[in-house]
Amino acid sequence: MQLEANVVTSFGENIDIVRPSEQAERKFEQIIGQSTALESVLAEVEQVAPMDSTVLIEGETGTGKELIAHAIHNVSARYGRPFVKLNCAAIPLDLLQRELFGHEKGAFTGAIAQKIGRFEMADKGTLFLDEVGDIPAALQPKLLRVLQEQQFERLGSGRTHQVDVRLVAATNRDLAKMVDRGQFRNDLYYRLNVFPILLPALRERREDIPALVTHFVERFSRRMKKQVDRIPPETMTAFQWYSWPGNIRELQNLVERAVILSKDGVLPNPLHKRRTNPVIPTLDGTQAIQSSMTLEESANSLILRTLEQVGWVVGGPHGAAAKLGLKRTTLLARMRRLGISRPVPQEQPDELGMPEGIRWED
Numbered sequence: 001m002q003l004e005a006n007v008v009t010s011f012g013e014n015i016d017i018v019r020p021s022e023q024a025e026r027k028f029e030q031i032i033g034q035s036t037a038l039e040s041v042l043a044e045v046e047q048v049a050p051m052d053s054t055v056l057i058e059g060e061t062g063t064g065k066e067l068i069a070h071a072i073h074n075v076s077a078r079y080g081r082p083f084v085k086l087n088c089a090a091i092p093l094d095l096l097q098r099e100l101f102g103h104e105k106g107a108f109t110g111a112i113a114q115k116i117g118r119f120e121m122a123d124k125g126t127l128f129l130d131e132v133g134d135i136p137a138a139l140q141p142k143l144l145r146v147l148q149e150q151q152f153e154r155l156g157s158g159r160t161h162q163v164d165v166r167l168v169a170a171t172n173r174d175l176a177k178m179v180d181r182g183q184f185r186n187d188l189y190y191r192l193n194v195f196p197i198l199l200p201a202l203r204e205r206r207e208d209i210p211a212l213v214t215h216f217v218e219r220f221s222r223r224m225k226k227q228v229d230r231i232p233p234e235t236m237t238a239f240q241w242y243s244w245p246g247n248i249r250e251l252q253n254l255v256e257r258a259v260i261l262s263k264d265g266v267l268p269n270p271l272h273k274r275r276t277n278p279v280i281p282t283l284d285g286t287q288a289i290q291s292s293m294t295l296e297e298s299a300n301s302l303i304l305r306t307l308e309q310v311g312w313v314v315g316g317p318h319g320a321a322a323k324l325g326l327k328r329t330t331l332l333a334r335m336r337r338l339g340i341s342r343p344v345p346q347e348q349p350d351e352l353g354m355p356e357g358i359r360w361e362d
Helices: 022-027 036-051 065-074 093-101 140-149 175-180 186-192 206-224 233-241 247-261 295-309 320-324 328-338
Strands: 055-058 083-087 126-130 151-153 160-162 166-171 195-198 280-282 285-287 342-345 358-361
Touching: 036 065, 036 195, 055 065, 065 083, 065 126, 065 166, 093 140, 093 151, 140 151, 140 186, 175 186, 206 233, 206 247, 233 247, 295 320, 295 328, 320 328
Parallel strands: 055 166, 055 195, 083 126, 126 166
Antiparallel strands: 151 160, 280 285, 342 358
16 A cells, blocks of 8 residues: 545646555645655654664754654554654753652652653653753653563653553754764664654655645634635745745744735735745646636636646546546546536437537546
């Protein structure tokens, strides 16, 4: 089974994929895009998720590392068990130790009750440690021990606890260079780096930006109860060709700002002071989009072009649904809503000797 991303629309080239089950699609439904770079990541997720191995997710800030960690958990045998997360950045040593392993009542001044740590909370499930490169050196041996032996002691207790935890770690730092500089234990690095997954920056998957923009516009307009039904092409162009140093998180925040500022159902360009490229890639090359097109009209045009490209084949790995990154049933529903169906001229005359004309099919 190959996984595919569930997208709203896509302007990138499609790669050949085999559609996953409905259950797998539901577990990946928050992952937006259809770029080759994203599909490669999802293929790696599919490979490692059932194996229970430690995964190290690397990538720039805002690339969606927590979302991928959730995806690994969701397609593993631990799905339905706890998914526990902890951001290790800027947490003092003592506090981070208590967060990871817990403490007993009276273990230190102010410990008025027993506290369960994240490893214990994640027993039989998955623990996601974000910004693992920020773990203090003094705590790294204890983390290594629990990863190797699945054992730990709460602070203030001599009792050893056994756990069954699958670890997924993430970092935006270069751990290999930190090892070379003596800032990170090499044995812990090797234990974490069993199966590395490198997330691409948003600038490396620009063909996914229209789908992401549309997704966030729909989310925020629904949340704010504002109707936004048109994204001008110059706005989409600005989104697609901005450098995005903050990646998807920055895109999400800017779309939220644009929805707040929207008037008369039109999404404004929050990047209007920045330089952008006036060309938008489409499925069949580059093409300028007419400024008068609404979101519905843009979707209609994209679906029609894709159907024509594939000879009006809807399903299958080479069909329009796969190229658009949609489920077959979703595409059919959209075609019905937009009034799109295939005209099929009938070459054979009917009983009266007259052509049957046009027959419309899904």
